[in-house]
Amino acid sequence: MRVVCKLLVLAEFLAVSTISLALSSPNDAYPTGCGDEVGACVGSSDDLRPLRREVYEYGQIFDITHQFNPNTPVGDSDEGIGQFLTLLSSMKNGSDYNFSELRLGVHAGTHVDAPGHMFADYYDAGFDVDSLDLRVLNGPALVVDVPRDKNLTADVMQSLHIPKGVKRVLFRTLNTDRRLMFKKAFDTSYVGFMKDGAQWLVDNTDIKLVGIDYLSVAAFDDLLPAHHVFLKSREIILVEGLKLDDIEAGIYTVHLILSSSKEALEIASNKKKCCKGDMF
Numbered sequence: 294m295r296v297v298c299k300l301l302v303l304a305e306f307l308a309v310s311t312i313s314l315a316l317s318s319p320n321d322a323y324p325t326g327c328g329d330e331v332g333a334c335v336g337s338s339d340d341l342r343p344l345r346r347e348v349y350e351y352g353q354i355f356d357i358t359h360q361f362n363p364n365t366p367v368g369d370s371d372e373g374i375g376q377f378l379t380l381l382s383s384m385k386n387g388s389d390y391n392f393s394e395l396r397l398g399v400h401a402g403t404h405v406d407a408p409g410h411m412f413a414d415y416y417d418a419g420f421d422v423d424s425l426d427l428r429v430l431n432g433p434a435l436v437v438d439v440p441r442d443k444n445l446t447a448d449v450m451q452s453l454h455i456p457k458g459v460k461r462v463l464f465r466t467l468n469t470d471r472r473l474m475f476k477k478a479f480d481t482s483y484v485g486f487m488k489d490g491a492q493w494l495v496d497n498t499d500i501k502l503v504g505i506d507y508l509s510v511a512a513f514d515d516l517l518p519a520h521h522v523f524l525k526s527r528e529i530i531l532v533e534g535l536k537l538d539d540i541e542a543g544i545y546t547v548h549l550i551l552s553s554s555k556e557a558l559e560i561a562s563n564k565k566k567c568c569k570g571d572m573f
């Protein structure tokens with residue numbers, strides 16, 4: 294059986310490495326003009342600007358991660374992540390290269406939660422992000438718009454009529470409309486799963502990847518209970534802080550490529566909408 298379209302979320306490893314590519318035209322996929330010679334890329338053009346894209350192939354591939362910047366929000370902070378990148382060696386200071394160090398809370402920006410995030414025994418036993426199933430992180434996915442006037446309760450979940458067999462769902466909520474991920478102060482009024490909504494999903498669907506558009510899949514009022522319901526089986530992967538701004542509800546293929554840490558990992562992702570795909 295073929296379905297209409299698929300969404301591909303290709304995740305690249307942290308989008309913070311220093312990039313300065315010379316592009317001869319905005320359409321070029323690869324930089325030009327940078328030879329092996331030291332300094333070959335420096336000052337060779339007045340218009341030396343990297344091309345940053347979030348949509349590729351005329352809307353076939355979308356990056357659905359948030360870029361890190363000092364205002365990127367992180368749970369429990371009004372200040373955002375602050376200075377997360379430090380230049381340790383600089384070409385300006387005579388070094389042969391720029392060398393930066395990254396320091397960042399692992400639940401900042403777009404990331405996934407590992408089972409060990411909220412279960413001490415899972416953490417101690419090593420259920421970190423490295424233990425997550427790559428088959429769950431890649432494959433057909435639904436992007437679903439949810440009612441804007443409620444948190445994700447059992448009633449709301451039931452009303453969405455997500456078919457059995459669907460394994461990956463990204464929930465687009467009021468959080469996207471409110472552009473909460475673009476505000477540096479953590480906002481506890483975000484929309485997320487209530488405990489009964491999480492339980493309904495576990496009991497009545499085959500969903501193994503739950504994505505949402507703010508820093509937590511669980512509503513603040515049910516922060517621990519809803520996380521516990523999701524993470525207990527160690528089978529459900531939670532993807533948080535997704536950028537779903539211009540993404541229409543529909544069927545896609547999602548690709549999440551991750552960098553690992555104990556409880557969470559950062560993702561940078563692309564998603565592709567196209568026209569083949571035969572299973573969830």
Ligand SMILES: *[C@@H]1O[C@H](CO)[C@@H](O)[C@H](O)[C@H]1NC(C)=O
Pocket residue numbers: 380381382383386
């Ligand atoms: C470059 O050198 C200046 C002067 O010694 C120093 O203040 C600055 O921190 C250095 N920066 C880097 C990135 O090395």
Ligand SMILES: *[C@@H]1O[C@H](CO)[C@@H](O)[C@H](O)[C@H]1NC(C)=O
Pocket residue numbers: 311380383384385386391
């Ligand atoms: C890398 O070095 C160049 C040349 O010294 C400097 O202008 C630039 O700001 C550095 N990159 C970063 C990320 O700071």
Ligand SMILES: *[C@@H]1O[C@H](CO)[C@@H](O)[C@H](O)[C@H]1NC(C)=O
Pocket residue numbers: 441442443444467481482483484485512513514515
């Ligand atoms: C969702 O729950 C939060 C508390 O966790 C609350 O502040 C917010 O108003 C609720 N949102 C909606 C749309 O009901």
